[in-house]
Amino acid sequence: MDTITRMRCFIKVAEHKGFSAAARDIGRSKALVSKYIGELEDELGVRLLNRTTRQVSLTETGEAYYKEAVEILQRIDDLQASVQSVHGDVRGRLRISAPRSMGDQMLNQAMMEFLKEHPEVVLDLRLEDRFVDLVEEGFDLAIRVTDLEDSSLIARRIAPFRTVVVATAEVIEKYGLPRVPQDLAERPCIIDTNYRFKQNWSFGQNGQRATVAVKGPVEVNSAAAAREAALLDLGFLRTPLFFVAEDVRAGRLEVVLEDYEPPERGIHAVYPHRRHLSGKVRALVDFLVGWFAAAKKPEADAR
Template sequence: MDRIDAMRAFVTVVAEGGFTRAAERLEMSPQLVSKYVSQLEQHLGVRLLNRTTRKLHLTEAGTRYHQRAQQVLTEIDDMEHQLGDLQTQARGLLRISAPVSFATHHLAPLLDDFQRAHPAVGIDLQLNDRKVDIVEEGFDIALRIGRLKSSSLIAKRIAPVRLVLCASPAYLKQHGTPRHPEDLKTHRYLRYSYMEQEAGESIVRWLPGRDQHPSGDLVSNNGDVLVAAAIAGAGIALQPTFISGAAIQAGKLRIILPEHEPEPMSLYAVYAHRQLLASKVRCFVDFLDGYFGTPPYWDQFDQGETAESGQAGK
């Protein structure tokens, strides 16, 4: 016996005043409705209804059980409606993990626009450059930058992430503009801690190693610090344009060796399940798609803004 079905059959019989009308409402046979009520009485060990040829009467136990059963079924229906709303309407708390610099530069307007479109969704944004375990740590979605390896997670590509070598005009004027990747070995390199493992080969193999300039390198796990150092004339940085693009557009940094630019990485939205995906997650992923433009707005600067186009290398 399904106790919920039996409880619902009993409450409907009381509401309709008989087994036949209850059966019509529940879209089942009167015999099955009667069976459910009899099984419920046997399970409880009490009589709930006194049956006559013309009318049904609740017993004392039946009256008490009916009141509580109505409450239980109402709560169950409310719970199911609420859970259904979570699947059909974007609501609830959305927990997001995102890289520090990307979120600092580009997420605030997006989150504001998203919540204006979906006011029933709350946002819990946690910034961390490490790759969080979204299932173990309770995140609904993570934004990740790099070249993703195969996993059980679902990943949707949101935007390309362009990496450029850049330095300030003052630095290039003082130290010269590299014309070939081999020239980088004589320059001061502003090293991002995780760049080599993300950027792959190409230009990375020409960059000074950790042991080549032990007293000259600046190493940081934060790209904003390195871009600020490059603007100040501290050296050459390999950084994504979502951090360096504004400085390049303003002329504070110049791109060098553009023909040796690494293959772009990507920004991904990563989440755990494709089936029964909560509406808040699905709506957020859909909202991300195309939001930053094609190409992304941080790449919409003059492509000729390189050291070769300026006077710094002369």
């Protein structure tokens, strides 16, 4: 049994804080994983883990060893991935998570074009409006359209992301054009509950951020349903521009409060910090960056 294999087992036990979960993750028995850790500790001549009947925790020495081991194995994995990406074909299963609204609107097309270029890739695309745990749920990559707060993830921006408030001309005429964000508090609003802050819409101007509590006749966890409500004159809608860009260009919806839009964010491809970027994942990310740039999506001028 080589040291690198023992190190990988140790890292899994440390991350899962237990032998059973680590064993399931790497597909080995709990007894075998425990044996590997014991051999590693014997080899080093130190105790790396505190073991109780309920939990496993790192010793002070174990914490220091864990940090160094992660870096060493990351460099090894990166080297292997680099060689494979240069000399190997883009093939195998890709498990991707993305928001349903983005998939239905544009990502599906990009993904299918990628598959056409790489026929030996098997795509498992999960469209759902929740943040998946990439490691626990076994995803290679996630597409996210929000601020990134998880420092355990590495992100690459693949396209800009603009949030707008829109309404039909009929709604604007009936309720009046909102001049400042606070005006929305007195107007009917359509609330997409997929968003973290739901009824609290954020705006910005001159570097300052303001939040407005809104209410209205519709609360729904579907961007498509929220768009339909807006098109049927039920109120003002806050939504990603890419989802209503065609409606804006066609004049079915109008953008309001442009001067108060929050700072432009980005659509990101994210993957776990400690997982090397395989050739197939790297190929997909590079493709998406090029695809969005060539298509000038999703932030084509819709004014």
